[in-house]
Amino acid sequence: MNNLNLRPKYLVLTLTLVSLMLTTNVNSQSDEGVLKSIYSTSLTNGKSYDWLDHLSNEIGGRLSGSKNAELAVQYTKVELEKLGLDKVWLQPVMVPKWERGDKEMAYFEVSGVTSEVNICALGGSIATAKDGISANVIEVQNFEDLAALGTDKIKGKIVFYNRPMQADLISTFNAYGGCVDQRYAGAMEAGKYGAIGVIVRSMNLREDDYPHTGSMSYGDLSVDQRIPSAAISTNDANLLSDSLKQNENLQFYFKQSCQQFEDVQSYNVIGEITGSEFPNEYIIVGGHLDSWDLGDGAHDDGAGVVQSMDVLRLLKESGIKPKRSIRVVLFMNEENGLRGATEYARVAKEKNENHIFALESDSGGFTPRGFSFAANDTNFNQVLGWKALFKPYLIHYFEKGGSGADVGPLKSETNVLAGLRPDSQRYFDHHHASNDTFEHVNKRELELGAATMTALVFLFDKYGVKPVPNSTKIKD
C-alpha cells in the first residue's frame, strides 16, 4: 500500500462522513426546526411566484383541450424536470373541448330605453340562434319557484335565476355551495318547462360588473331540449331585477356563439421523489392545470399548481429525503369534467399504489389558515397532535370536512385526504371571471401556502398514517 492508494479511500471515507453528518443533521432536527427551515426557504427562495407569473402572463387561461392547456402541460413538465426529481412524466387523458366563440352580447329594453348588460356563456352551454334570442323574462330564486309557476308561465320565456350568495356565511365556499345549483342545473330544469334561455346571477358576493362562468350540464336532456345559458354580473342582475319590478314585460336579448367539439388528447403532469424506505406508500400534492378562459386562472388554480410544484422543491432544498414516495400531480380538466382526477385514480388502483395521503390546493392563493381533512378519527387525532407546530405561522384551522375535487377519487377507508384552506373572503370576487389574474395574487400569501403544504407533507412522510383499529368507524 502506498500513499497514492490510500488517498481515494480517505476521500470515500470523508465523503461518507460528510454525507452522514448532513443526513443526521436533517434527521436530528426537531420538527419545529424543519418547519422553520421550510417556511424560511419558501419566503426567501421560493419559486411558486415566478412559475405563476409564467403560467398566468405568458400562457394565460387554460381551458381543457385548448392550445394554452397544452402549453401549460409542456411548461410545467420542463420546470419539474429542472428540479432533479426521480421521475417526471405525462399521464394521457382524453378531455372535453368547449369554446366560447365571439364575445357574448346582451341588453334589455324598457319603454324605449336600452340597457346593455354584462353576460358570459356558461361552460358547456349551447349557442343561441345566430342572431341571438329575445323574450320576456321570468325571475326565480330556485327550482321550487319553477315548479310553482309551471309550464304556462315559463314557456317561451328566459328564466332569470337571481338567488344571491348568502352574505352572512363566513365560509364563502358554503355560500357558493348554496347557489351553484342554479348555474349547474338551471338550464336543465328550466328547459323542462319550455323556457328558451337561462340567465344566472354570477356566483359572486361582491356587486360589480364581471360575469362569472363555470360548468353547467344538460343532464340527459335530448339535443332539442337544450337551451342556452349565460351568467350575468351581480350589478346587472340587480338592475334587471329592479327593472322587472317596473315592467314585467320587458324584452331581454342575448347572443352567444359557443360550441362543444369532440374530445381531445391531453395529460396530467406528474413528478415524483421516490421514497427511500416505503416506495409504495404514496403521498401526493396537487392542483388543477386547466382553468376557465376569461381570466388567466391565477387563483383558480394556477396558485395550487405552483404551490404543489414547490412542495417537492422545498423538501429538496430543506435537505429532506422522503421515506415515502412524494408526487406532485397537476390534474387536467377539473373545471369541466374531472377527467384527469378520474384517470389518475384509475391508474393508481390498477397499479395497486397505496396512496396514504393526498393534499390539494384549489381554493385560491390567499393567506393560508389551515386544512380541512377527510380522515378517520385515529388519523385526524394524529393531525391534531401536529397543530401546535403550525402556531408560529398563524395556521390554526384543522377541521374535518371535504378535501378537493381532484384528490377525492383516491379516498379509501384508511387514508387521509386534505385541502389547503386559505382565507376565502376575496376568492369569489375573482372565481371564473376575467379578473382572476396574476396581479391579484400576493407573493407572500402564495409562498406561505406552499410552505404550509410542504410542512404537512413532511409530517405525513415522517410519521405515516396510523393503522386503523377494526372497531373505528370512518367519519368524514
Ligand SMILES: [Zn+2]
Ligand atoms: Zn379550481
